[in-house]
Amino acid sequence: MAEGTGTEGPADDGEQGLRARSDEPHAPHADYGGAVYGSLQAASVVAGTAAFGPFPRPGLVLLLVVTGLVFWIAHVYARLVGELASYRHLTWTRVSQVAGHEWPIAQAALGPAIAVAISPLLGLDLPGTAWFALAVAVAEQIGWASTAAIRAGASRRLVVASALVNLVLGLVIVVLKAELH
DSSP, X not given: OOTTOSOOOSOTTTXXXXXXXXXXXXXXXXXXXXXXXXXXHHHXXXXXXXXXXXXXXXXXXXXXXXXXXXXXXXHHHHHHHHHOSSGGGOOHHHHHHHHHHHHHHHHTTHHHHHHHHHGGGGTOOHHHHHHHHHXXXXXXXXXXXXXXXXXXXXXXXXXXHHHHHHHHHHHHHHHHHHHHO
């Protein structure tokens, strides 16, 4: 399969190509969907705080991190409940596996939280800080979605389409923030 021709599909090895190299030895499984979801959630948190005016930096950092953790826990719980007809087969190993798989939801809040934390070093005021954190969240969202498409062997056209769809979703959040502010 030629790299970057724009016509390649999933790897020639069938399902193996769709696993984004997760079957390689010691290669961690990346949950790009969870990372995209977490980035959308973080952007929504930043946009939602706009309804209350400029939000203090420590409060916004805490809100981003706590919300990311709460959504992570909720997804772990929902996935465990959804997978099990009964709790007879629930083990700490399985809980740990699911928690690890869903961790990108919480991780996605870290970029915007770091953006908020370093914003004084960039000379940003509180409204500027919120816009910076929102931009980081939307950039993460586009980056994770594009990475997922690339790792899945998608064509250039599909990678660009994925990036554009995520840009539009991010811009919807930006518009909401602007309207709330």
